[in-house]
Amino acid sequence: MKVLVTGGAGFIGSHVVEKLIENEAQVTVLDNLSTGVIRNLRPGAVFVKKDIRDKNLAELFMRERFDYVIHQAAQTMVPSSLKDPYFDCDVNVLGMVNVLEACRLSGVKRIVFASSAAVYGDAQALPLVERCEKRPASFYGESKLTGERYLELYRRNYGLEYVALRYANVYGERQEESGEGGVICRFLTRLRAGDPVVVYGDGGQTRDYIYVKDVAEANYAALLAPAANQSFNVSTARETSVNELIAVMANLLGCEPAVINTEPREGDIRQSVLDNTAAIRGLNWRPRYTLAEGLRLTSRIWEAKRLQA
Numbered sequence: 001m002k003v004l005v006t007g008g009a010g011f012i013g014s015h016v017v018e019k020l021i022e023n024e025a026q027v028t029v030l031d032n033l034s035t036g037v038i039r040n041l042r043p044g045a046v047f048v049k050k051d052i053r054d055k056n057l058a059e060l061f062m063r064e065r066f067d068y069v070i071h072q073a074a075q076t077m078v079p080s081s082l083k084d085p086y087f088d089c090d091v092n093v094l095g096m097v098n099v100l101e102a103c104r105l106s107g108v109k110r111i112v113f114a115s116s117a118a119v120y121g122d123a124q125a126l127p128l129v130e131r132c133e134k135r136p137a138s139f140y141g142e143s144k145l146t147g148e149r150y151l152e153l154y155r156r157n158y159g160l161e162y163v164a165l166r167y168a169n170v171y172g173e174r175q176e177e178s179g180e181g182g183v184i185c186r187f188l189t190r191l192r193a194g195d196p197v198v199v200y201g202d203g204g205q206t207r208d209y210i211y212v213k214d215v216a217e218a219n220y221a222a223l224l225a226p227a228a229n230q231s232f233n234v235s236t237a238r239e240t241s242v243n244e245l246i247a248v249m250a251n252l253l254g255c256e257p258a259v260i261n262t263e264p265r266e267g268d269i270r271q272s273v274l275d276n277t278a279a280i281r282g283l284n285w286r287p288r289y290t291l292a293e294g295l296r297l298t299s300r301i302w303e304a305k306r307l308q309a
Helices: 011-022 057-064 078-083 085-106 139-158 183-193 212-224 242-253 277-282 291-308
Strands: 002-006 026-031 046-049 068-071 110-116 161-167 169-171 197-200 209-211 230-234 259-262
Touching: 002 011, 002 057, 011 026, 011 068, 011 212, 057 085, 068 085, 068 212, 078 085, 078 139, 085 110, 085 139, 110 139, 110 212, 139 161, 161 212, 169 183, 169 212, 169 291, 183 197, 183 242, 183 291, 197 242, 209 212, 209 291, 212 230, 230 277, 242 291
Parallel strands: 002 026, 002 068, 026 046, 068 110, 110 161, 161 230, 169 209, 197 259
Antiparallel strands: none
């Protein structure tokens, strides 16, 4: 099985690459290293430094003839999408089309796409199910939803199979503070240092936090699952407020947290929790890590790296 992972040197992508290599896939990583880093790469993967917007992208696909593509590369920041909608569209929409064209021209069997809970926007009825009305609150969410629509059109017009995975808030080792879901990285860093954590709003806003290794498992399951040509929520189906998240972290670290509340961020949604029934049934996948377990593993690995530095 020959697989290309775009953004494979990044936070989530590198865990996907690990899962593929563990299952003896031939893996090529394509990354421009704008946010990804070489040290995230596991031995065994072939690395190609290239941007998904590269006009010669199809040449690589035609030469290598990948069986599958897992498309992780993206602009992932909600505030950045509001500050610079052009860049967000350039990477997440035009870059996506460039990847899809390369897939079409080279005969890729299936593409797995990293979508986002941001396609839903502010909650209607919770938990959110895949058929819910989509009302993105940011250009980032809109670009991910547009990517899903392109997938369906490529399937309809060219027969390219796809699976879109709508990630809840992903966390885990290798995550950077600036990335999507980086709040956990920021909070752990500041709590460990005894510094106050900054919370946008009153802390009552909720998210569905999922450990990165569960997300990697979902990507692997999506490659060969009989269920295709649809979107799946990848989540724990558990709603956690920011205040609750801080309490779990403080208990884990054995500290008393200090919190500074500021104005809510533009484009952020208030509540989010995703139903994962469709993924459990259609992908034969389910999350294995609780929030406490995932945070414990994440904190332990970060602490070990800090002591080695």
